[in-house]
Amino acid sequence: MKRQVITDAELVKRAQGGDNAALEELVSRYETKVYSLVYRMLGNREDAEDALQDTFVNVIRALGRFESRSSFSTWLYRIAANSALTRLRKRGRQDKSESEFLEEVYSVQQQARSQATLPDWSTSPDAALLTGEARQVLDEAIDELPEAYRVVFVLRDIENLPANEVAEVLDLSVPAVKSRLHRARLYLRNHLSRYFSEES
């Protein structure tokens, strides 16, 4: 016999009524996704575990007030993204200023005008760029993104949320999401180019 899958909305209603098994089922459904999101935002296991716990403790505290105006997953991602951002701020690291960041983002235009041919490392095999030192370069590049850009990039390009859902999670317009995503991608491209051009 086919087992009927209970929807998130139904589980939320049961959990709001005090059903702890429904609450644990909701946690089990999303714990891996939330962990992956906060890990990518924070870059280490210890902070990711703290942000994961903060997320679900905050969900439990606020669940009674959740009115299903957005889907449960969108609401949960919002709490998770905020938990990760709070942890990032606690580290006390200063992001690059907006002008310094944008200067680096658009430095590629300058290079395209002044260099005869830009190095094309796009034919390097993925396997070589996803392991060892190269993989570290990918992680370091994300760590350099200012938080407003990092959270958009992680939600859209790593967690694969559609742009309109990212906009809802972060309370931004879709054009603002696309603009931040584009700048984040260009910044990462420039960062990777500095390392991978030598390899190709």
Add this chain to the structure above:
Amino acid sequence: MDCHEMFEGLSEYIDDELSEETCREIRRHLDTCENCQVVINTLKKTVSLYHAIPPEELPGDVRLRLHKIIRMSGEES
């Protein structure tokens, strides 16, 4: 279309979100501008590399500690 206009639309171009007419203009520009072609190739590669990173697995001990906290929080609320 010049290089600057092209740069602004690159992400939407690789995400296939632009009109056919704009895509045609971009392709025309790319035919004559080798550096823009390199930027688009490496931008696409950047996005595909991050897509290819496997999701971070939730370690078993982290999961156990989370569920312990959930049970405690659930009992308190």
